[in-house]
Amino acid sequence: MNAMKTYGFLLLPSHNRVYAQGAAALARAELSVFNEAVLGGRLTDVGETTLGGVPYLTFRAPELTGDDLRYLANLSALYAVFEIADGRLTPLDVTRLDKFSSDLITIQKYPGKTNEDFTKLLLNVTAMACDTPERLLNGGLRVLDPLCGRGTTLNQAVMYGLDAAGVERDGKSFEAYGNFLRHWLKNSRVKHQAETTTVRRDRKSLGRRFQVTLGESKELYKRGRTIELTMINADTAASGDFFRPASFDLIVTDAPYGVQHGSAARAGLSRSPLALLTTALPVWTRLLRPGGAIGIAWNTHGARREELTALLAGHGFEIRDDEAHRGFRHRVDQAILRDLVVARRSRTGP
Known part of the structure; x- marks a missing residue:
């Protein structure tokens, strides 16, 4: 030994x-x-x-x-x-997964931005809950943030070299992220293709799609070893209109602390994320493959941990609820006491 x-x-x-x-x-x-x-x-x-x-x-x-x-x-x-x-x-020499310069994560500054260190923590801990956590190192995990704001989770996933997708209802946030990423890619001389299109079905507009294909290097890009990033401008409850079932390994999101990320008709003026999650979770669950994991951060002043875990368990999730997973509660400001819950989608659940 x-x-x-x-x-x-x-x-x-x-x-x-x-x-x-x-x-x-x-x-x-x-x-x-x-x-x-x-x-x-x-x-x-x-x-x-x-x-x-x-x-x-x-x-x-x-x-x-x-x-x-x-x-x-x-x-x-x-x-x-x-x-x-x-x-x-x-x-000791350590080699990080980071594929790009740190300004991809740090350069964006705006009110309400989730701390980038916490975003990385949430992604890490969620990856550790899926049935193939070693793929965080080996690649291949596909990440969805269904309440993605201005893309902090998407940027962290791309930094790791992972394919990522996000859904954001607010049009200004959608446009701000698209503008930021286009400028960053150009200024960083990252080989890429980017386009914004309208998604239509039966001649009706479902929402807008910002689609980016980028390479860690020009050589990898030419060889087709690329990273795919997608951001959808639509309500999160409509996520299933844009992605195939069981197409993501991880769902990672910071639940709304007010009404800014959710539908006002559903969330009202409440700080609780429960109404939004009750509506959206059936859709998100279908997008997550069996054995995949979900990680949700939320303000504990708006909902109790037991309420979130019961909601997840009702959709066939196995909750990670040991001592380590109960050690993430921390204060953000006077109105926000944040925690996270992580769960794995059962292979035999609903």
Whole structure:
């Protein structure tokens, strides 16, 4: 048996002061989820340690190599990882999945934007709940954000090299994302094709589609190894009009905190996402393949965890509800106490 070693990772500095206050606890929960899903439970003694006046997340494990380090490299809060021995910190080489420059994630600034570190965490934790979590490294996962706003989830999926799609009801957000991505692709000299079209059926307009095909490099683009991104301007309850059943591996979304992302007729002035989710979840479930996973972030002031888990269970989902998955609750501001729930679509459910 390999001797146990001590490791620590330095937390990524956060520009959001409130988010930074809970970053260590969130990182610990995310690491625990990775440990259970893909690291074989080999990490032990996970805790927070101060070294040289700087906080680290530390743990013990047999020597980490290969895919172990590749998984750890993509934790949302990781800045650098070290082996700790005899009071010395030895930095380890880590290779992130990132296919493009970080400004794809960070350059957009607008009121109500979900923190990009949390978006990455939500995508990671959802991927760990599907029946093939190793595909986060190996590629092939297809991601849907059915309440995608201005595309933070889509950008993170593309950063990982994953095909992604989103649905957004607000026309201004749809146009803003299209303008941003076109400019970013051009300025970054990324080989691509992009077009916006109207989707019609029986001579009626169903919505608009922004479709992008891009390559990590010109060589890969020419060889047909491309990343596909789609954004639909329509109500999320109509998502099934634009995508085939069982065509996504992951559904990742930040549920509305008010009425800005949902239908006013359904959500009214309530902060609760339950009315919207009750209407949309049957549609989303059909789009998710059996064995795929869904991850939903929401404001706990608007709905109790038990209400969301009951709703998901009623649609054939197996809830991830262990201690690690209950460690993500954190404050965003005075009105928002955010949590996330993750579940896998059963292969035998409805």
